[in-house]
Amino acid sequence: MSFRDNLQHLRATRNMTQEQLAMLLGVSRQSVTKWEAEKSYPEMDKLIKICELFDVTLDDLVKGDLTNVEPAPETQRMPDGPATDVIGYDEHAQRYARGLSLGVGSIIAGVGLAQIVSAVCLAAGLSGSVADTMQLVMIVAGVAAGLMFLLPSTSDHARFKRVHPYVMDFYTEEEHRAHAHKQTMLTAVGIVVILAGVVVASLGDTGISVSLMAGPEDYGLSISIGESVFNGCFLLLVAIGVGIIVWAQTRHGLADVVAYNVDAAEELTEENIEFGDYDEKTLEHVRSIKSHKRLNRVKGGLDGIIILVGSIVGLVMLFMGLELFWVAWIVGGILCFISDLMVDLVWQARGRA
Structure with a gap:
């Protein structure tokens, strides 16, 4: 019996979805999908975690046949009904x-x-x-x-x-x-x-x-x-x-858990994204973020410089005893907004060119 069959059986008998198993193991959902499709194999530390989670030996998990073995009462089983916060x-x-x-x-x-x-x-x-x-x-x-x-x-x-x-x-x-x-x-x-x-x-x-x-x-x-x-x-x-x-x-x-998953998936390749079986909303967000990643870096860098300069000016005005020192932060915020707007316009113009 293959590792894939054993893993699918262990997961099914615990009423556990791929997402829940991925969360408990600290991997992405597409990793579990790949394991069960025999496209890849978990690392040793993940294998050990799987053994601890399902209370099986490493030999039985990798080489044995667990498809006829009922889970022990004390092993973790996901509750029926809606998804729960297991982590x-x-x-x-x-x-x-x-x-x-x-x-x-x-x-x-x-x-x-x-x-x-x-x-x-x-x-x-x-x-x-x-x-x-x-x-x-x-x-x-x-x-x-x-x-x-x-x-x-x-x-x-x-x-x-x-x-x-x-x-x-x-x-x-x-x-x-x-x-x-x-x-x-x-x-x-x-x-x-x-x-x-x-x-x-x-x-x-x-x-x-x-x-x-x-x-x-x-x-x-x-x-x-x-x-x-x-x-x-x-x-x-x-x-x-x-x-x-x-x-x-x-x-x-x-x-917004979808946005959290998108943030974690930013570094994935297009192949991994497709294979991960993400829902369409997540796919749209991931591709949008990846396509605008350079834009966000430019805007973030400019905003950081503006905020830093504004903070320095505000503190200098404060130590000089100027009454309106706090205006420096307000002006900095306005300049950040203008800077972001200008970068967006330039970026869109370049995209249409």
């Missing part, structure tokens, strides 16, 4: 979205806290050098905190994609609608929070200040807090709003 994809998606939102929010919040701490130091009568030092410390602390969230999250997501390059869509239509609704609502909340920050920043432009008193009247400490603190509060609200939007967009994006 913890949903939990991973939530963890990844949380890490990205906290990372981005922490970096922006660090700049806002730096503004507030610097203003408080100056208002308390400390020297400008002390205020600048505390400002730098807060910015560095915010960046460090952001990286502590971002780096593990992105690394874990990359590892997850390597281990599970294909995931069967287990979300129901109702769950997809719920994800879309939640994304819309949270994005709106994030925008409202950012707009509230703009209102707070505008209070600083009106000349409004807040005075704080501490201690007995004869020995009390009076601190007058003005525009810098309002700007710092603006950035804190922006950090919260952006964090909410990042979480909503990332979580909703990962709920």
